[in-house]
Each structure stands twice: as C-alpha cells, then as structure tokens.
Amino acid sequence: MKKILFFILLFYFLVILQGSFLVHFTVGNIVPNLVLISVVIFNFFEKSRKNTGFLVAVIAGFYLDLYSAFPMGVFILSLLLLTFLIKKFFKFIGEENFFYFIFSLFFSLIFYRLFLFICDSFLRQSFYFNFNKLQLVELGYNFILGVLVFYFVKIWLLRKIRK
Amino acid sequence: MNLFFKKNFLIILIGILIISSFNFYQKEIRNFFYSVSQSFQKNLWVKGANVSDFSKSLFKSTVLKRENEELKKQNQELFNQIVALQGLAEENKTLREALDVGVQKDFELVIADLIAKDLSGDFLIINKGVSDGLSVGFPVITAQKALIGKVSEVFENFSQVILISHPQISFPAQIYEKGITGIVKGGGNLRMFLEKIPRDPETKEGDLIITTSLGGNFPKNLLIGQVEKIQKSDIEPLQKVEISPFVNIGELEIVFIITNF
Numbered sequence: 001m002k003k004i005l006f007f008i009l010l011f012y013f014l015v016i017l018q019g020s021f022l023v024h025f026t027v028g029n030i031v032p033n034l035v036l037i038s039v040v041i042f043n044f045f046e047k048s049r050k051n052t053g054f055l056v057a058v059i060a061g062f063y064l065d066l067y068s069a070f071p072m073g074v075f076i077l078s079l080l081l082l083t084f085l086i087k088k089f090f091k092f093i094g095e096e097n098f099f100y101f102i103f104s105l106f107f108s109l110i111f112y113r114l115f116l117f118i119c120d121s122f123l124r125q126s127f128y129f130n131f132n133k134l135q136l137v138e139l140g141y142n143f144i145l146g147v148l149v150f151y152f153v154k155i156w157l158l159r160k161i162r163k
Numbered sequence: 164m165n166l167f168f169k170k171n172f173l174i175i176l177i178g179i180l181i182i183s184s185f186n187f188y189q190k191e192i193r194n195f196f197y198s199v200s201q202s203f204q205k206n207l208w209v210k211g212a213n214v215s216d217f218s219k220s221l222f223k224s225t226v227l228k229r230e231n232e233e234l235k236k237q238n239q240e241l242f243n244q245i246v247a248l249q250g251l252a253e254e255n256k257t258l259r260e261a262l263d264v265g266v267q268k269d270f271e272l273v274i275a276d277l278i279a280k281d282l283s284g285d286f287l288i289i290n291k292g293v294s295d296g297l298s299v300g301f302p303v304i305t306a307q308k309a310l311i312g313k314v315s316e317v318f319e320n321f322s323q324v325i326l327i328s329h330p331q332i333s334f335p336a337q338i339y340e341k342g343i344t345g346i347v348k349g350g351g352n353l354r355m356f357l358e359k360i361p362r363d364p365e366t367k368e369g370d371l372i373i374t375t376s377l378g379g380n381f382p383k384n385l386l387i388g389q390v391e392k393i394q395k396s397d398i399e400p401l402q403k404v405e406i407s408p409f410v411n412i413g414e415l416e417i418v419f420i421i422t423n424f
Binding site for chain 1: 178179182184185186189193196203205207208210211212214215222280281284286314316323331352412
C-alpha cells in the first residue's frame, strides 16, 4: 500500500513538473518526457518476473491521460504495452546491463511516438506520418536525458545498497 | 494453464472496462484534478519561466551586451513616455489597464491564466471554463492581439486550448499589406506554414501574417507570425512559407479568450 501511495505521489509530481516547469526547458520546442523515461528506468531496474511495473504504467498513464487531449486510456494502454514488451525483452535476454538499457530506452521512445501517431490518426481518421527533424530532436533530447537519469538512479541505488 | 489465462483475461477485461468508464466522467475527473493542482501548477509554471530566463541569461552574455546597447538607445526614446506615465500609481496596474483598453475596445474578452501545457502536443490548459461563459471554438489571443489558438474542450472551471500550430488546424490568413491570401496549416510542435500562396507579388522573409475574416473562425487582423523561410518550387505555381510565431508559449502567463466578435 505504501508503495502504491509513493508511486501515486511521485508520478503526480512528475506529470505536473513536465507540464508546467519543463515546458520552459525545451530544445526545438520539445518538452522532455520525464514520465516515459521514469517508466522505462523503473522497468529496467525491476526484476522481469515482478509486476509492479504494470502498476507504475497504469498510474503514470492515468496522469498523462488527464493532461492530454486524447480520450482517457490511450496513455495507460501505451505504457502498459511498453512495460509488457520491456519485461518480455529482459526475460528473453536474461541479463540487465547498460547496453540493453540503451536499446530498451531507444525502442521505448520510438514505440511511444508511433503508438501516439497511430492513436491520433485513428481518432482523426486521417493517416499521415510527418517524419521530420523534430522527431529526431525529440528522440535525441529524451535519449540523453534518459541516460543521465539512469546514472543518477544507479548511483542512488548503489549508495542505498552500500548502506 | 487455462485457469491462469482465464484469470489474466478477466483482469485485463475489468481493467479495460474501468478505463473506458473514465471517459463517461472524463470532464468531471479532469476538472477535479486541474482544480486540485491549479496553484501548484501555476507556481511551477512561473518558477520554470524564472529559472529558464536566468539560465538563458548566463549562456547569452554577449547577446545581452548587444541588447543592452540597443536598450540604452531605446531608453532615451522612451524617456518622454515614462515621464508621461509617472502620474499613475502602479506600473503593473497601468500596463494592465492599457492592455485591457487596447484589446477590449475591439472584442468581448475573458482573461485566463495559463496553467499547463498539454503533454500530448500543441495544447494548453487555462483556468476558465463553462462557468466563465467559455465554449468550444472561442479564439484565444495575447494582450498584443496575437492569435494563439481556440478553445477545443471546456470543463466546468478549465478549458483546453488547441494551438494554431496543431496539425489539425487550418484556416485562411493573409500577408499584411500585400493582400496575398493563403491557408495557415499547423505543423506540430509549435511550427506553422502558410500554404497555397501565389508567387506574385513576391513574399519576403519578415512579412507579417494576419488573420482574415474568411472562414469566420477568427476575427480579422489578429497577428499570427512572420515569414521565416520561403519554400519555392520551380514546378509548382503556388508556394509555401514557414511561419515564425509571434508568441513564445514559455513566456506566456495570461491569455484572452474572445467571447464575441
């Protein structure tokens, strides 16, 4: 119960931070996606047989849904699918190291963007994929931020273990 | 094995039903969350703007020096105006009144605070809703009469504003003093284009783009942006330009909703 409450508060804070504070720290009009990065990192550090990642995906997705123009459920579904795929990937690989994290982060950023594009096209009933440099900026910005957050979390976890 | 799948299937089914049911009450749920977070979000928005200004100023010291020189010159020119304004009690109050008079002369307006940027794209959330007389389609502008977007969804005390840079948006506009009419189309991530414009008369970088009364979506003569880049093609009879918007969303705190025009 404590764990659930912690994630409810943590992701509430992260979503509001992303929608209000980080809006001022854009690169090429791209706001960093701290919530997505946090979900990927959590699923990386959690053992693949545990299921807390799904709970985290639902909580984070719910908040993202609240602050989006999509119908409720789109972000929950996208993060649940992503969590499922990450867990399957690490179960299949059987080990967790930095390079696999890099791969899963890269995959997650592309999957997330594609999923939203499909939902958007489906809702508007017009399919177009305008791949431009902004998508690359988004990918690069979030990727760099993801690696930085990964290291911070790793250092924090190592210190916690040593104590 | 069968039981395991049945159990999982049941959990997924219940999950989908619960999530789908949110959509029936989404206005109430969203309104509740926005109300709870409003002051927190507003504070973070202002803090973000301040921190961002500070960090930008650290990195742009040379640019600042140049700007400082220009501002000194401007300062001289503005001196007379400052003297004229000295009689007024508070500077903020004066500016606000001046802005109100300027814009309110032309339209019926509702002032709203910007509380968050929507996380899925070119949307904003403002703290005025149905209870303040807003409804879907109302144009949203700044104090300088620059068009930002229009109200796309209204809740009890809040509204979502779709920005004119959203790919879903397209409306007629014209290049100021040239009489060239084209279609503004959103390109996503605060990018916009003016499409289907003829080659003559020639369009130049820096040309002003304003709204027209065509289409009836927006009042005429609202600022949209400036021509940033011209995309010419030898084959096409019409050309397309990229628009640099007048409004920097990050610097906005207050917007005006036109309720009657």
